Amino acid sequence: MRPSQKSTKTSENFFDNWKRMIQYSQRYWKGLLLAILFAAGGNILTVLGPDRLADMTDTISAGLKTSIDMTAIRNIAFSILFLYGFGGLLNLLQGWIMVNITQNITRSLRADIANKINRLPMAYFSNTTVGDTLSRVTNDVDTIGRALNMSVQNLISSGTMMLGTLIMMLLTNVWLTLTAIGATAIGLISIGIITRFSQKYFVQQQNHLGAINGQIEETFSGHTVVKVYNGEEMVRKEFTDMNNQLKESGFKSQALSSLMSPIMTFIGNFGYVAVAVLGALLTMNGTVSFGVVVAFIMYVRLFTQPLSQIAQSVQSLQSAAAAGERVFSMLDAEEMADESAKTEEIIDTKGYVEFSNVQFSYGKDEPPVIKDFSAVANPGQKIAIVGHTGAGKTTIVNLLMRFYEINRGEISIDGLSTQEITKENLHDQFCMVLQDTWVFEGTVRENLIYNAQNISDKEMIEASKAVGLDFFVRTLSKGYDTLLDEKVSLSQGQKQQLTIARAIIANRPMLILDEATSSVDTRTELKIQEAMDALMEGRTTFVIAHRLSTIKNADTILVMDNGDIIEKGSHEDLMAQNGFYKDLYNSQFDNVS
């Protein structure tokens, strides 16, 4: 299914995006300036070469009938060698500085995107595909990097080369110079026109690339379902459509922008002919020497050669502008509120949690998922939340963790509103085990310890034993150092065991268990239960579970329906009430009739 095309305002303006790019690169201005100076210096030296070469041909030419002044020739030759050598050195330094700058820019673009992911609200991700974001990190930044690397250097050296040559040409002969400039102007104007026309295709190309990356990622992730539902035809069709779009925009952008180079080459040739004819005229008139014309021909080359380089640069700058737009639109997306000003902090957690009149909906215009939720958890209590699927149980946990912000009411811990502390401080209060397990590519050890500090092997193995995972890990080829990648197949239950052990190791003041053991078999669960009970000892705990056996001993059971608490009390109380809970509880024993 196609990811919904985001209707972000796409400015197809090449210059706007580059302005942004330049702003982003501001911190490198010193290096950039140095590079420009070096490039300019290097190119000026290179440009001086033909002038000295003209001296040389003149010297030879002068000696044609008599004898050539070989000493003069040698002197000129050495001075040329020096010019080229030193010029080359400056160009090399310039190149290295630019490599450092451009690569650092792309590095920080990638890092900024990665950090941005941490600061975006959860809601952002329900409108994007994973693959599209991936495309920004790799494909788009790659495109920018390639362009910066090739074209910025090219532009600096081409620019200085043209400028330097221009000066030399002006010094040599004004009329010939004007001829060369006239030819070049035509070229530059056509670059401008083509850029204007083709930019939108570059933008499309990067967007299509992101979209197709999204489709690929999603299909590969859901490979099982695609296959077993014979969904191949369907995804193939979707893919083909997207692929054709990408082909189309790729062709258009490439075709249009690659017109520039031939045009520039023609302009070069045109200038060449113009100068040659005019030069011939002037020579015949005796206005200029033959040496001047030879030098000028070199100049015209030097002057027009950068043109096709500029054309190529503009082409990659165009794709970079399009890629930059995607990168910056993500970097500019609205972030979660800044919390650096918050000074309140929960330090010595007692574990008194209170929900008062909490109301929440996922979107402004959407009906509330939680209507008016009030509950109290005293320190060390075990609070169970039960109810039908979709009653809002997980939402309560999400609100407690401030994954989403409540619309009305207040949630407080030890009397302090969770709004007044930072998310970081809030998250530090909870170990959390979620319904959807998350195991990343890394060793078993890394997955268990994760970001906890100073965990000894003994502690880790104890946690692993407590959840009944130790035995399995020992059967793996490298034990706790086995790399968990796509080749190791962990069952869903084993993944849950692993994430519970991770929570045990994290060792935080309070606990949230959202269907933590739903895929673990009940015998193993019994074993884990001991570990869990030990873990819950003295910790305020929120449990969501469908296996009501696991929550029977909860201090308070909150029964939710449609975002409201409809019953509240201990297991015995609720059973006595003869209401919703009893119904739910008994349903697990009813036979299918």
Add this chain to the structure above:
Amino acid sequence: MNIIKMDVLTTGLIITDENLIIGTVQKVGRLFMLKLFRNLTKRDKFFMFLVLTFIIGQVWLELQLPAYMQSITILIQTPGSELNNILSVGGLMLSAALGSLVLSIIVAVLIANISANFSATLRDLLFNKVISLSMEDIGGFSKASLITRSTNDVTQIQVFLVMGLQMLVRAPIMAIWAVIRISNTQWAWTFSTIVAALILFALIGVSMYFVIPKFKLRQKLTDRLNLVTRENLTGIEVIRAYNAEDYQTNKFKEVNDDFTDTNIFVNKIMAVMQPSISIIMNALTLSIYWIGAILIQNTMSGNEVVLFSEMVVFSNYAMQAIMSLLILVIVFAVFPQAKVSGDRIMEVLDTESSIIKGKETKGKANHSGEIEFRNVDFYYPGAEEKTLENISFKTRPGDTVAVIGATGSGKSTLVNLIPRFYDVSSGEVLVNGQNVKEYTEKALNNLIGFVTQSAILFSGDIEENIAYGDNDQSTPTKEDIRRAAEIAQASEFIEKLEKGYHSHVAQGGSNFSGGQKQRISIARAIARKPEILIFDDSFSALDFKTDRKLRMALQNEMANATKVIVAQRVGTIKEVDQIIVLENGRVAGKGTHKELLKSNKIYQEIAHSQLSEEELA
């Protein structure tokens, strides 16, 4: 005797020779990624032929230019030349340039077309390959790497094609042409040109030696970038809950730094090339003039003027020759990058599906809805121990079979063998009386409605998700979709949503709760109207009440479908026709709830862990 021996020997030699030749051909083929380019379409190949022709024409025109230039030079040098002559030569030169412009534009458009088309073909091949492969075959590649290969690597090839096609053809022609034009002039000039070319080659050879291994590394690091970023996105809740943002950031930073360092290294070496090349080229011009000066000085024949104009022309052509070589070299510098990507693409395309598809489209008559395992053994590729051992059982049509057992006992693996996610290591799995290996992939899948353990939803809307796929019958009607949702106990919550069945589903269904996701994916299986329904622990996120209603609805509405249920809760399987108890990959018990409760120790343990004595009764 001897003669025969000789014969054998020589034949042997010839054979080795042939092998050598074949080997070399293969090597050369691999080197130039011939296999990859075999995927060019006929149209692409025709366009390439056109490109070749036009480029030759264009180069020919371009090469006229120096000749015209020479005549202009001579005209200027000859006293008394008419201006008209110069103008007419200039005119000819301009029309040649114009012709070359027109041809270049055609070439540019053709190349843009070929490269866009070829990369679309590659993406298409990759995508189709990956979705046609089984999970077993895919296991060797990480998802992140497959994604990089499908877009990033293809882009590398595209970039190369755009550059390479043009230059690979142009450069050699230009070089050869230029060399021919200047070959019969002074040997000293020729010699210095050759020296310059050799230095260039050496320079490029050395840089390539350092750079090429880095290209490979760079694509691998791109995989890593994708992998770590993908982790950040898929684990976002856990990362936030654990305040592990810094941990992830560090992980990303490491990859990012490695990637950047590799790029800096590569580009710095490339940055050495540019000024070095221009020094070499300028030095060559200088030496031609210098040598020219000496030659002219020493000449006895009195043709100094001829020698002088030869010198000017030679320096022009020499430049052209070197430039062309240079372009060729640049192409070869870009080539290794493309080759790395090409190899990575071919690695996927060359992966053979280990599951050989059958031809049957129908099961055996009178066995409809029957599943049978016969002495099935299974181990995961590369694993040392069997995950399943000697599994045998059989269902009758319309039966419900439950599989129960400890975490990691092989329950999911067992049901994965029915739709052939993996092939058995030995034994047989039969569906409708026929080995699953005999079926076409489509036919087998048409029989099955499979619900995965963790619900997999796609971005789109609810209706699209339920109607997902194809079962060779008519596409599900709205009515079918609603009915499926009703059976799956999903209709209630769906209809409460503002947009109902057209509500947006985020990737992975992240905007729905676990139970809602499971019910949508159950509805998806039901909407297929399959003969066999497989639930791989798919009720785990449902509350008991919903679970019960769902099971009842399944029983009533899908009575004809054979159901295989991987379960955790004894309560949910008490009434099924057959329960299979798995323990460490072996069948530890088979029978109904009552039978097992009486005789099977493991089942008793499982049951007692969940329910009290009186509840069990």
